[in-house]
Amino acid sequence: MATRDLGRLGKAVKARRVKLFTSRLSAARAAGISKDTWKRVEDGLPVQPGTYSKMEPALKWAFESCEAVTEGGEPLLVEYVTTDGDVTMVSKPQVVSAGEVKDAVKISAFATMPDATIGSVQAQADRLVEELRKLGFPIEGD
Structure with a gap:
């Protein structure tokens, strides 16, 4: 069984929360949990397993995704689309910067x-960024 790194999860949750929410309270409300429970996760402390879902x-x-992060992986970014009361999870490509793509090239x-x-x-590198954008990949900056 893999080692669960709750500290790693806490850092990932906090980084994502800061991008999406104005406060820990608003994030906790969106999840239907208390802000104290949310803080426990960010602090790398154990919580009830259902909390992550x-x-x-x-x-x-x-x-x-939370489980994947505790085991050294990365979360999968998705959008939740509601149609006629049904919720569908749609995968979403992670946004990278043009500079990151160029550095990798x-x-x-x-x-x-x-x-x-040189x-x-x-x-x-410039051409790859251009082609990725044409294909619809989310590339930020120049």
Whole structure:
């Protein structure tokens, strides 16, 4: 059985809460739990197992994302769409910055093509960002 790192989960929950909510109280209300219970999770303390399944929709995470984070994984970002009373979970690609994409291209290019010029690698990085945007991937910044 994998080790559960509640401290790691607490940091991930807090980082996501800060992006989505104005306060811990508003996040807790969205999840239908007390702000003290929410704080326990952020502090890396144990809570009732059902608490996580209440928090995940508020965080726009797929079910069992909290468990994945405690085991070293990452949460899956989703949107919850309600149609005629039915709720559907739709996966959502994680947003990355253009700079992150370009840095990844540069590292990869210089590791696999040591003779590549800086200019050609930069052009390839710029082109990749452009193509990803055309395909509809959420890329922020330049």
